[in-house]
Amino acid sequence: MLSIVIPTLNAEATLAATLHAVHAAAPPVLEVLVVDGGSTDQTRRVAADHGAVFVSSEPGRGRQLAMGAERAAGPWLLFLHADTVLPTEWADAVSRFITNDANQGRAAYFRLSFDDASGAARRVAGLANWRGEVWGLPYGDQGLLIHRDFYQEVGGFRADQALMEDVDIVRRIGPMRLKRLPYAVVTSGERYRRDGWWLRPARNLACLTLYMLGAPKAWVERLYR
Template structure:
């Protein structure tokens, strides 16, 4: 079984389309919405769609960890609520899971934005270069990993930011496999904050994390706007 874990916080504007897309996969699945205390109808949308809702304190690391703990599948797909897998995702997922050599590897989608603007396309190329060169996919590219490997690594840490980077560094570049399909994530934050300012701030926060600054401090910088 494939367990799809989606962390949410006031995501009622995005969740329906993601739930519809993930229901397409031709595999036994369970969908777990790990909610951080939404004040909108996010949890109702999840339940009506047949997802199981678990609650956790707000913070992606803790929510992802709670969702994984509740999951019963032998494979886990961690997917953000504002990210939709591309058209061929179900075939690609099945192929990856079926390969016995992937039991101790993890897969991630190719980054794409729901914005045709040239600035968005430049950012897509930059992100995909970062992944190829440094082995650093972020959470908005999803993460497909076997339960065995996830447990072996110790899972997501309950930190407010950089939980994705922290885990993929433990996975290791050689065991991270780019999947041959895209994940389309919302460009709303980039449109709102700017295609220069937001990526530069993201890079600055990543540098602070590598220098050892606590994630709680980095989170305040990340959300400064």
């Protein structure tokens, strides 16, 4: 059975679509946990309207994800962003993965696409998919499916990791133990539309480079924001 963990902070604008897609299929879902970092909007109401368990947390995505994993009851965990919509085929892809015993020591993620039909959006998604496939560095927007035992073996999400928590955990998993599922999630391109389809990826790459070089977390967070 599967527990889905969704970290939120003022996510009322996107959370409903995310939760609707979760329930649109017939997967082996045991529970959906919305782990909230102090929202002041209607995130709690949206979660309740869609039958999700609402968990309050201190803010910080690493901390929220770690708390969700701790509270989750299922042997399999799917970590999902609040602005990411699963494909209609997601339940089949997940079921195939989790019923293969060999995958208890592996993790999986989805291909990436944006809610934007522009060529720039397709290019950014293509580069992200290439990075995940070649470098073994998918981002949290693509979801992360992992067995609880393997999650604990690699050390899980780190509560002090407010940013780059996704990169941190997949580096510990390692590219040889990551599998890309054959379907694409649709994630919000709002940050890219706001900052620019060239500038935002450039800033993301700069953040990744600084992080990989061991720069202070404050530098990375300042550049990302």
